[in-house]
Amino acid sequence: MLLPLWGPHLGGGCVQPGQVASPQRVEIHKLRQGENLILGFSIGGGIDQDPSQNPFSEDKTDKGIYVTRVSEGGPAEIAGLQIGDKIMQVNGWDMTMVTHDQARKRLTKRSEEVVRLLVTRQSLQKAVQQSMLS
């Protein structure tokens, strides 16, 4: 059964099935909605948050920033970002040791229209196992 995570992706991240976890580069072009530039996903985590409640992390002490939701048809989904991805860098800025608010600020800079993310995701096999168990 195919994973629901796999959505259409045009350009941007090169995701191949069967690959072991390796950092992926995802380039998201922000969408202008009124006054705001939105990316179309939600983040969770941070060094000021409780890491044990993170459903996506393998190691429950990991205080990194994770993608918790990807909106349908949004720029992030188009770019190939998936739910459960851990964001390591945003435009060269480190995201592994930041607070939740700092992460949000780094992603939503008004001056930037394109953000390049370095993400890691769990290997395909582990993701399949998890989806079968749930």
Next chain:
Amino acid sequence: ERNRERHKSPRNKDGRGSEKSVTIQAPTGEPLLANDSARTEEAQDDNWGETTTAITGTSEHSISQEDIARISKDMEDSVGLDCRRYLGLTVAAVLGLLVFLTPIAFILLPPILWRDELEPCGTICEGLFISVAFKLLILLIGTWALFFRKQRADMPRVFVFRALLLVLIFLFVVSYWLFYGVRILDSRDRNYQGIVQYAVSLVDALLFIHYLAVVLLELRQLQPMFTLQVVRSADGESRFYSLGHLSCPSSTVLSPKGPSNNATGQSRAMIAAAARRRDSSHNELYYEEAEHERRVKKRRARLVVAVEEAFIHIQRLQAEEQQKAPGEVMDPREAAQAIFPSMARALQKYLRTTRQQNSHSMESILQHLAFCITHSMTPKAFLERYLSAGPTLQYDRERWLSTQWRLVSDEAVTNGLRDGLVFVLKCLDFSLVVNVKKIPFIMLSEEFIDPKSHKFVLRLQSETSV
């Protein structure tokens, strides 16, 4: 019921004749024995409310051939046991009397036997006489309080501690007499003060033995050491009782006879229900039980309303008012009889639905009603006896299902209680399985927490849309 107190006169129950045989007097009102009690019950049933049940010839009130054999065997047994119990009592009484008179004898014998040779002994001796007298009085009262209490039951074996104490006292007194006989009587000691002091020391030692008796027989058993789980075989209802160090038989008497109530009624109901249910599925069982619950609740509501309305009509007259209307004044019994008909039907229906109708006769209900009226109780207080099942003791004496129990266990009955012991108390109708569990040894340690050390931190998990 097999009544052990055969030396007592037969109790004459209201309205029932008592059965008398030549040597043994059987108690009346037993559901298993007395045929005339069944007859009087039928008479009551006809007059009281309406009846829909028929009492057939082969009801539970009839006895079979093996019952007769068992009864006669029990009668023979209990005669022997009575003798043994009274033998023990007489031995103890004789010994007690002997022990009590010994100090007095020690003091009185020298003046009687060799008055001329005795040294005169003035105020000191008189002081010692007074102390002996009071100590003996204290000993007498203490012995009466400790030992002369009505036994609640007849145990199959002798109390170990009591026997031990009797032996100790016997040896003690015998040794004192030996010493007295050899050193004082034979040699005709002239020092009277010394003799009196010897008697005083005997009384002191007896008081200490009495103290030992209190500790062994009473105090040691007070601290709870074991928990008994008593399970009734008829329906599995179980209770827990806490006890101290006791032997098997003592523990059976001390745990109240709570579990015996309603056992007969419930066992019969179980058999009937099982017979009906043989071919039914679980679904039907559920609906049957739900229907029964509903019926009980409805009848209970009707009963409560009927009783409340009946009680409204009764008013207590103050002293001044009593002279005003002498014609209408009733005593509690008459008042009870006056309001009883209005609630009789509702009460009878409720008792039938809850299968309690055999536990309460009309006479007992009227007595209870008169009792409640006398003490200005509310309708709820009157009904509480019928709405909730209580311990067996609250029913009339003739309803007691059994006072003879048999203790069945695979260990010697004189052993003390120990953890994991299981024994069975059997009476004619059902049996109680008793499981003894030791109260665990609790290791309590102290830990001090500084009130300032209660600190908290917020742990969040936010989600932000970007």
